[in-house]
Amino acid sequence: MAAERLNDSPAQAGVDDQLRFETLMTELSAKFVSVTSASIDHEIVEAQKDIVRALGLDRSTLVQLRDDERFVATHSWQLPGLQPFPGFAVKDLPWMASAILRGDVVCFSRIDDLPEEAVSERQVARKFGPRSNLTFPLKVGGRVIGAMAFGTVRHQREWPDVVVNRLRVFVEIIGSALARTRAEDEIQRALEEVKRLRDQLQRENMYLQQEIKTVRGCRGLVGESYALRRVLEQVEQVAHTNSSVLLVGETGTGKELIANALHELSPRRDRPMVRLNCAAIPATLIESELFGREKGAYTGALSRQAGRFEVAHRSTLFLDEVGELPLEVQVKLLRALQEKQVERLGSSKSISFDVRIIAATNRDLDKEVRERRFRDDLYYRLNVFPIRMPALRERPEDIPLLVQSFVHEFAKSFCKPIESVDQGSLRALQLYPWPGNIRELRNTVERAMILANGSRLFISPPSDSSNNSAPSLLLSDAERGHLCNVLAMTGWRVRGKDGAAELLGVKPTTLDSMLVRHGIAHGGEQPKSLNPLSDRPLGSGSNSLASISNG
Structure with a gap:
């Protein structure tokens, strides 16, 4: 009886090894059914490690075809002290490459088992290994995209049919998992591209709508x-x-x-x-x-x-x-x-x-x-x-309305609740010559909005040192500027004691005519255009659009 048990021990051990291998392959196959694109690379290498250890191999390599010219190693695991297989060019191992691309399994237990036409393959195997090798084509959608190899470098071994068949099924599962995760990645990239284009279209739509609002008539x-x-x-x-x-x-x-x-x-x-x-x-x-x-x-x-x-x-x-x-x-x-x-x-x-x-x-x-x-x-x-x-200096009565428009614009974009603009600031802005015209005024308001801390906005005109433009020598411009200065001094009061007409030494009706001739509007004791900012909170007036120009 003891002799029978000794004789049965190797057979029993083989059965146990086969059972463990089958269990391992079942577990790995189940894992790759639901593997994600984020974890598939790690799981492939872990599976290579488990198979190499279970079968007593030295290394396993997964190569993928690039530009139909080279098989690049993308996943590899080998025993400590061994170098990973580096991949190969199709022209360097033509027999191996042709067999893989045809969808054939390449299997040899000894290097001498390779056919005579595999001259390069024999030389590479003797120089770098493997001594024994089993390579399966890796297919996605019926097209060969690479190969997965299992082999020994330090000894020779046989490849039983049950091992070959089980590994073939596993490699097919790997191919399916790669195909699925690739599709998921492509879908994700497509969704991201759709989102990018949607966001771009939204930005362009917002820009076009803003441009339409700005330039419509x-x-x-x-x-x-x-x-x-x-x-x-x-x-x-x-x-x-x-x-x-x-x-x-x-x-x-x-x-x-x-x-x-x-x-x-x-x-x-x-x-x-x-x-x-x-x-x-x-x-x-x-x-x-x-x-x-x-x-x-x-x-x-x-x-x-x-x-x-x-x-x-x-x-x-x-x-x-x-x-x-x-x-x-x-x-x-x-x-x-x-x-x-x-x-x-x-x-x-x-x-x-x-x-x-x-x-x-x-x-x-x-x-x-x-x-x-x-x-x-x-x-x-x-x-x-x-x-x-x-030029803006020829229409200073429009400056309060322009300021209001710009303040509304920047208050929204900067999330700053501005309720009013300092009246003294508006008068100072009206006296400034604005060589950069509306664009310079907009920049000045934007700078003031950035610095603003409270609900009342104070705006300082640019310093005179930055104004390098030559002053106008026209008599009409000089007269217009003098009229604006005097009106500012009197709070835009034309009539009565200490009014602009008295300071200028002209009749109020004469001053009215001069103001009309120069395009200077006034209403009562101060220009109507000052009211939206100084006499009531911002936002209570009409939603004027900004007069911005690139010209």
Whole structure:
């Protein structure tokens, strides 16, 4: 009986080993059914370790195919003291690579078992191992994406069919898990991309809505001055025509905003206005931007590009800073406006267009023409209906309303509850010459809002040291400035003792006429435009929109 037990012991041990192996494979297979993309890499390596130890192997390697040229090792576990298998190029082990890509299992117990055509494989095995190897193709959706290998480096071993079949099933489960987690990752990336695009669209939608609010007709303009009303009257007169309009004014006076108003009030408003800042484009590229180009028209022209005239067909083309155009481009622009046709660079084919031109400049084009820096014929073509944008110092009565608009804007974005603006600050702002015009005023209000600590806002005008612009030498500007100074001294009181008329030594009716002539509004003892900020809390007035301009 004892002899029978001794004879049965090896067989029993083999059965026990087989049972433990089957149990291990069942547990691993169950684990990979629900493995997540975050943990699959760790679980694969852990499974390799468990299988290597259970079968008495030396290492296991999972390689993945990259660009159909190389199998890169992505998961590996080996006994201490052994180097991981580094992966291989398809051209370096052609027999092995071909077998894997065909979906065949590569199995050998001894290196000499390899076929004669596996010359490179024999050399690599003898130099780096393995001595025995079992490699399964790794498939995802029927396509081979890599392989999973189990092997010995320090000894040879046989590969029983039961082991081969069980490992084959396990590797298939690994392939399914990789396919599932890859799909989950792709879905997650797609969802993140959808979220990114949704957020981008929301930002763009908010921007467009804000832009629409800012530029829709004349509603984006803030002010009650005679100078601004005169501009709006001109806009309404010319907007419905196809005539060219030339907007002239200092930087920051709102030329682009007026261009938007002209377009939105025109019959072309259903199509977007096309803009081109002539000062922002290098002289070497301005021609292609205006007229377009063909592929290969010049070095670096890698694709065909439509010009702004083509894009603006049946719409409006706004040429900002038109005074910056080089003379050679002015000639071609004039020809295009005369013939209503353009030719792309690199092409002799003429393209007709129907475009309404609005141009803007902060230069004195009359002077530019006299000094031959701007062509007179182009100037006359653009200057069909000129509109002069008043500088902010010419409309100080609009400053309180502009300040109110900016305060509303920044109070919301900065989450600061401003209830009123200091009246003395408003008077100081009205006396400042504002060389940067509305843009400078906006920046000043923003700076004050950043520094504000309470519900009442104090705003200091920029220091005079920052004003490098030359003062106006016009008598009308000097007279206007003096009138504003005196009105500020009297609290905008015209009549009565110590009123502005008495200090100036003129009759009140004469002063009224002077104020009208200079576009200085007043109502009673102080301008109406001061009331929204000094006599009542912010937010109780109309929701005026900010008159911001890029022009």
